[in-house]
Amino acid sequence: MAQEMTSTSEHELVARCREGDEQAFRELVERYKGLVFALVARSIADRARAEEVAQDVFLKVHRGLPYFRGEARLSTWIYRIVVNVLAAERRPMKTEPLEGSGDGPPREFGVADRAFEDLALRNRMEKAIARLPVHYQVLINGHYLKGLRYEDLAEALDLPMGTVKTHLHRAKRQLRHLLETEFR
Amino acid sequence: MRCDDLDDVIEALAEGDTLSAEYHAHVAGCSRCQARLAMARAVDRLLATREAPVPPAAFTFRVMERVGRAEWRAEQLVDVGFNVAVAAGIALVVAGVVGLAWSLGWLTVERPTLEAVGAAIEPWVSSTLARGPTVVLAALLLTSALGLWWWVEGEASL
Numbered sequence: 001m002a003q004e005m006t007s008t009s010e011h012e013l014v015a016r017c018r019e020g021d022e023q024a025f026r027e028l029v030e031r032y033k034g035l036v037f038a039l040v041a042r043s044i045a046d047r048a049r050a051e052e053v054a055q056d057v058f059l060k061v062h063r064g065l066p067y068f069r070g071e072a073r074l075s076t077w078i079y080r081i082v083v084n085v086l087a088a089e090r091r092p093m094k095t096e097p098l099e100g101s102g103d104g105p106p107r108e109f110g111v112a113d114r115a116f117e118d119l120a121l122r123n124r125m126e127k128a129i130a131r132l133p134v135h136y137q138v139l140i141n142g143h144y145l146k147g148l149r150y151e152d153l154a155e156a157l158d159l160p161m162g163t164v165k166t167h168l169h170r171a172k173r174q175l176r177h178l179l180e181t182e183f184r
Numbered sequence: 185m186r187c188d189d190l191d192d193v194i195e196a197l198a199e200g201d202t203l204s205a206e207y208h209a210h211v212a213g214c215s216r217c218q219a220r221l222a223m224a225r226a227v228d229r230l231l232a233t234r235e236a237p238v239p240p241a242a243f244t245f246r247v248m249e250r251v252g253r254a255e256w257r258a259e260q261l262v263d264v265g266f267n268v269a270v271a272a273g274i275a276l277v278v279a280g281v282v283g284l285a286w287s288l289g290w291l292t293v294e295r296p297t298l299e300a301v302g303a304a305i306e307p308w309v310s311s312t313l314a315r316g317p318t319v320v321l322a323a324l325l326l327t328s329a330l331g332l333w334w335w336v337e338g339e340a341s342l
């Protein structure tokens with residue numbers, strides 16, 4: 001996993017990749033594929049497309065490694081590529097038609113049928129997350145992903161560490177608003 | 185305190201942050217804000233228990249395959265560029281040598297000879313110009329074919 005990697009081994013891995021060591025790059029893909037794929041697949045519902053996009057991320061990593069100066073951590077740099085690739089993926093897409101509308105009072109939740117409500121809500125939530133701006137999307141998708149370091153997420157999104165929580169609250173508020181209105 | 189004032193702090197409340205007593209007091213007496221808080225808590229709970237999608241088994245293999253293909257294409261491009269540069273270089277050297285020989289008077293061509301050459305190549309030049317695009321395409325194809333051949337030769341000899 002990414003967080004088990006010390007900076008020296010990361011440094012070595014990058015150096016080996018830059019020398020054209022194919023095995024080193026394979027190792028890099030093995031280390032990061034879990035988090036990269038999870039981040040991408042949480043944003044792109046179509047699995048085949050998600051895999052293609054996750055592959056694109058590593059192709060960009062491979063192409064960019066000769067120019068990677070090591071000023072940022074490798075992980076941060078990779079997540080930044082994820083953000084860019086997701087943003088590019090989003091651009092040509094048409095926004096889905098709104099499902100229902102209106103801004104009546106929020107729906108009440110009974111505790112008894114929570115399991116059923118959870119299932120339905122999860123479905124609506126996934127749709128609503130797909131509608132968030134890419135930065136909010138990556139923040140929410142990444143924050144609740146085990147193994148992804150807080151500081152990597154902050155740096156990849158160009159957020160000062162102290163503001164991550166505020167931004168996360170804003171992202172979740174926007175998500176809640178979508179659930180209270182368009183995705184009721 | 186109105187419900188709108190609370191909207192900004194619902195997420196913090198859902199995470200269990202302690203805020204000023206006014207907020208807590210409002211929620212206690214407002215069903216609308218209680219519903220919002222319930223929604224925020226449900227979102228938190230679902231986000232925390234969201235399954236992480238796992239990449240397919242052949243993911244690394246497929247990435248390496250694509251990387252290999254991309255590298256091959258890049259090398260091919262470099263080779264073609266290299267061949268074109270070499271050809272252009274040779275042409276320049278030849279033109280330079282001929283020009284030098286000409287200006288030093290080592291190379292003399294009688295005017296009638298030049299005219300004869302001109303007349304001989306004139307039909308070819310005009311018909312070539314008329315079929316310009318086709319000829320250029322053929323020349324490009326030939327160049328890339330030669331480049332590819334040269335590259336394959338180089339790879340095979342490694």
Ligand SMILES: [Zn+2]
Pocket residue numbers: 186187190210214215216217218
């Ligand atoms: Zn209220």
